[in-house]
Amino acid sequence: MxxxxxxxxxxxxxxxxxxxxxxxxxxxxxxxxxxxxxxxxxxxxxxxxxxxxxxxxTFSLQHMQPxxxxxxxxxxxxxxxxxxxxxxLGPTFAISIVMTSQLGFALLWDSLGWLGLDQVPFTWNQLIGVLILLGGILVFKFGGTSENRGSKYESH
Known part of the structure; x- marks a missing residue:
């Protein structure tokens, strides 16, 4: 582990x-x-x-779904x-959204057993964990002073 x-x-x-x-x-x-x-x-x-x-x-690819x-x-x-x-968005904000999205979709696919995965029972604690991460992103991005809220990345 x-x-x-x-x-x-x-x-x-x-x-x-x-x-x-x-x-x-x-x-x-x-x-x-x-x-x-x-x-x-x-x-x-x-x-x-x-x-x-x-x-x-390297080229032994049998037994693989197309x-x-x-x-x-x-x-x-x-x-x-x-x-x-x-x-x-800038690196930190974009990557934090990507990580939360990855975790959320992994939770969905695990819980539903999609794409050949073993189904893992859904728990509300898992969803709460993803939502806490999302809350952390919002605090990170919008929780500072008004001077820190603007970003050089937003003008692109």
Whole structure:
């Protein structure tokens, strides 16, 4: 369990770092060029590492539902939405909304057992946790003085 927590924390840090880099790339190119660069570099890196670690096993794809293959296309939507969201809202506000959305949808999919997941019983405590996070975002964004409420990102 501890390894899972460490890996999840690392993933969160890497996602935040990637979004900063993506935003900087987007300042010099368009959103689609940024997405192409990000996902193209990710493909090259993951293919290289996979070939080193798994060898020919990289291409052993039997017993997989065909609709799982659209994950890469979903990644295009993720990168485009994040780049544009960070540009409009700023990194902290955008990422806090993304995290809350991820948690809310994960709760929904777990509770309903969608997409081949084992169904996890819904509890009101889980929903309250998501709502508390949402409340924290609202306090973060709108709870300061009137001088702090304006954002350089809102004018884009």
């Amino acid at each position: 501890m390894l899972g927590i460490i890996l999840a924390l690392l993933a969160g840090g890497l996602v935040s770092l990637q979004n900063i880099f993506n935003t900087k790339v987007n300042e010099h190119t368009g959103s689609w060029a940024t997405t192409t660069l990000v996902l193209g570099m990710g493909f090259a890196a993951s293919l290289f590492i996979s070939l080193l670690v798994e060898g020919r096993g 609709w799982y293959w659209i994950s890469g296309m979903i990644g295009v939507g993720v990168v485009i939405c994040l780049v544009k969201g960070v540009r409009q």
